[in-house]
Amino acid sequence: MSAILESFDDISKSAPEPIYQQIKSTIQQRIASGDWTAGQKLPSENELVVALDVSRMTINRALRELTQEGLIKRVHGLGSFVAEAPRHASLIELQDIALEIEQHGKRHSSQVLVLDSVAAPVEIAAQMQLPPGRPVDHLRAIHFQDEIPIQLETRYVNPVVMPEFGQQDFTRVTATAYLLQQFKPDEMEHRVSAVMPDRTLRKLLSMPDGQPCLQLNRRTWSNDQVVTCVTLTYPGDRYELGARYATDEYQLR
Template identity: 40%
Template sequence: MTTPKFAQIKQFIVDKIKNGSWQEDQRVPSENELSSQFSVSRMTARRALSELTDAGILTRSQGLGTFVASFKSQSSLLEIKNIADEVKERNGRYSCSVHILESINAIAPIAIALGVEIDSVVYRSVLVHNENEKPLQVEERFVNPELAKDYLQQDFTLLTPHEYLSNVAPLTQARHTVEAIMPNNEMCQWLNLYNEEPCLQVIRRTWSSKGIVSFARLVSPGSKYRLGGHLTFKK
């Protein structure tokens, strides 16, 4: 089966970025240049650039052109850290319990978050991360099977989803929303909360160079967890 021309252009651009030929913030060929190089219409070239822009691989600036995105942008707000490492850095004992590991059909919000078709099969996991045998965080994660096909075969008591996904689909971009919530009964059970207590919820979507990898909801008791950040400004 012949690969569509727009997909060939996307792969060409991704390969240039992955092998270091094109660096962050470097201008990439224009629609006209790509249409000439690949002997396609401008519309086809535009589709390739638009899809890579939507995936966070490229950024477009009105009147200036299209550029390789900064793949370190996520650290300007929240550093993506492995929770097992966080616990160990505090000299704590990390452990994890797996409550759900399954394939499901994606309802509309999950499909939109992962950039897949509604009702297509995605993977879902629900884990509780513990520090010194006490629940610290519930992680509910939805994963694109195309980018992590062996996700359901992993033993997440031995490695975290973050560690596995970082190996098979290295992180290039992440987006977060953070809010305070009141946990429902199921969340209270998972976190061993016996009194109503506000929790910190982080919604996180992560990308690799090939697209959206996962959509996760991380919930921690407000009394046990906090977020910090470090800002670095470019000169």
């Protein structure tokens, strides 16, 4: 029990990050690391109050938001518990494919096909809310899970916001991981569709004839500017997007 509470050592009241966020991050890390396993009971709010010397409302907010994000489950009158781990890539969160693959116990590798700067074609310019022809960084890479191609990443990046992007080595760190380090997205848009691959795409993803692809298009904003827009293409037979979460309240709109 006290072993669990020791995880919360580095909560600082004068940190730039708010306290409730620090608590959330700590719990997230413990769960992600496999340190806390599914079904395990978390300390009660009151235990955390005395352990962290923080108001109960602050802890309540942290745990409530974690519940909404599906990381923990709370039962009125009983306690808080680590939720079952979702088996699929999350549609909700921004996830680094390398991390995701490794969390499933497989090996990730990637190959950069293209990394250059191009004049934005009209569709891309429209997506990025830039005038057409404006230079944008362009990346095309394949990601492998145990040597099997599982994702084609086609990404455009606004060089005004991310000037160093073109100089990175994306075989060692994925573009997603790099970008997440560099900025904090404040808005995202996801679009999911099913498409048939052309011959090039089929070859790149080692796909048999007649198999569809699942395509995820994501735009990411920071300070009301589109920082990056990316198209992730998955072989339909090898991948599934998914999400599972608690619905504290849902709505029709």
